[in-house]
Amino acid sequence: MNLSERDKKIIWHPFTQEKTAGFSIAIKKGYGSYLYDENDKSYLDLISSWWVNLHGHAHPEIAKAIYEQSMALEHVIFAGFTHKPAVELCEKLHALLPKVLSKFFFSDNGSTAVEVALKMAYQYWYNQSDVERTIFLSFEGGYHGDTFGAMSVGAKSGFHNAFAKLLFSVLTVPFPETWNGDEEVENKEEHALEVLQNHLNTCSDKIAALILEPLVQGASGMKMCRPEFINKVIRLVREYKILVIFDEVMTGFGRTGSNFALEQTEIIPDFLCLSKGLTGGFLPLALTVTTEKVYEAFLDKNFTKAFAHGHSYTANPLGCAAAIASLNLLMRPNTAESIKKINNAHQEGLALLKTCVNIKYTRIIGTIAAFDICNYSTAQKLKVECLEQGLLIRPLGNSVYLLPPYSTSDLELIEAYGKIQNILKSIT
The missing domain is CATH 3.40.640.10 (Type I PLP-dependent aspartate aminotransferase-like (Major domain))
Incomplete structure (x- = not known):
């Protein structure tokens, strides 16, 4: 029995309908903006693990x-x-x-x-x-x-x-x-x-x-x-x-x-x-x-x-x-620079998504970007497909947001937007 199966038998997860939920992804480590599962598959953490992670996972100075x-x-x-x-x-x-x-x-x-x-x-x-x-x-x-x-x-x-x-x-x-x-x-x-x-x-x-x-x-x-x-x-x-x-x-x-x-x-x-x-x-x-x-x-x-x-x-x-x-x-200057680069990448990324006819209400402030999608089921399909492609997102209803750690580069973020764009075009 692997860890996800053991989890399913004993753990009650937050904000989860346990009857319909599948197996949880077993994460064994994190580094920078990425999480790694039991099979060493990486996931770019685009939601800062429920908005808590600022500087990247397992940051050595905090540890x-x-x-x-x-x-x-x-x-x-x-x-x-x-x-x-x-x-x-x-x-x-x-x-x-x-x-x-x-x-x-x-x-x-x-x-x-x-x-x-x-x-x-x-x-x-x-x-x-x-x-x-x-x-x-x-x-x-x-x-x-x-x-x-x-x-x-x-x-x-x-x-x-x-x-x-x-x-x-x-x-x-x-x-x-x-x-x-x-x-x-x-x-x-x-x-x-x-x-x-x-x-x-x-x-x-x-x-x-x-x-x-x-x-x-x-x-x-x-x-x-x-x-x-x-x-x-x-x-x-x-x-x-x-x-x-x-x-x-x-x-x-x-x-x-x-x-x-x-x-x-x-x-x-x-x-x-x-x-x-x-x-x-x-x-x-x-x-x-x-x-x-x-x-x-x-x-x-x-x-x-x-x-x-x-x-x-x-x-x-x-x-x-x-x-x-x-x-x-x-307080370090490079963190302020990273925040600016993330904001700029959001601007570029949401402009890219405008080619998708099924999104609306794009909005950005600082390192937070969001848009609404046509319906809840499409948002859930996007979540699943993103996980398949190594992107961790968690839509709020039919609202999709990206709120990455400050360790995320502008290139990583733009690449993520490109994947989201392709997924949206394929599922609608």
Whole structure:
């Protein structure tokens, strides 16, 4: 019995209908932008293994940092204790972020980073005896994770319908997704702002916070909006003293062409959620970053105002060491150059795909490129054929996206687009 068969007998995989799913591909190693299966077949990882891998698989500098840290300290309780990797990581991030984002709270993954922000936002008001602020604002199609708070604010994403009766109250706003050549974007934005204003007119004093994925809604299909729309939304909600949460779990660390998507707006949020690429794809780690003003609302001689939240592996030293190494790589000039080359290759690649009559809504930001295909079944055929030809993609519904590690060369990416073009022409 090979590894894939053994897997099928015992493993329950995420986001998978196990009844209809075939055998999983057994991967034995990764190097650079490629994964290798048991038979040494290579796959160009065009989705950064669920958007976590920044610099390529098995990067030796990150691996070395983890090894060296493991020989000194693998873990320590983070209540009443601290360690150098945690402090150094937060100092490095603070230097990259707007200075007002100065307090860092560790957790384990993107969902919990969001959960922390939601709980902090609610308790911020609660600690000031403003107990009526129990409602959150979010965008239709937004996806913020799979814990109950995160599911609640992503309630209209379609991922969590089975849990609808268990989720808390959320007001949603249409997301004015746009693409190359979109002539209706201003009308869509105006409508979204009208819906938002109606919510504010009705119950602004009951809204704790607005949460959004700045510039790109990832899991709903790499849907993109304009920075000027984000600016208008945040200015409006702040007229009503509503807190703002930026979920940059996916968009952080260079994905949108800047270190963080917030840099392309005029906005500094009250909370910033980070994970995925934080450790360069090596280990689970997350941060919720907030302001001194929010932090001070939790300070009191009485413990009841403290933020009573934590995880056993909070600020794990190995994860922190990986994140420091990944940040050091991110800050190198050659990484910025790679990000530019990937963007240019996306431009060239999507222009190539325009010869395929079955695609529409092409869109690019930074290292993220996406297009919609005629239907779901065609997208799934494309996925299967790409795997046959050594390309790892994972369509989101009928949306196909490419989000490669920064180790991917422009030539590799253009070659991948050529293969996708040929496959699309053959299956439709």
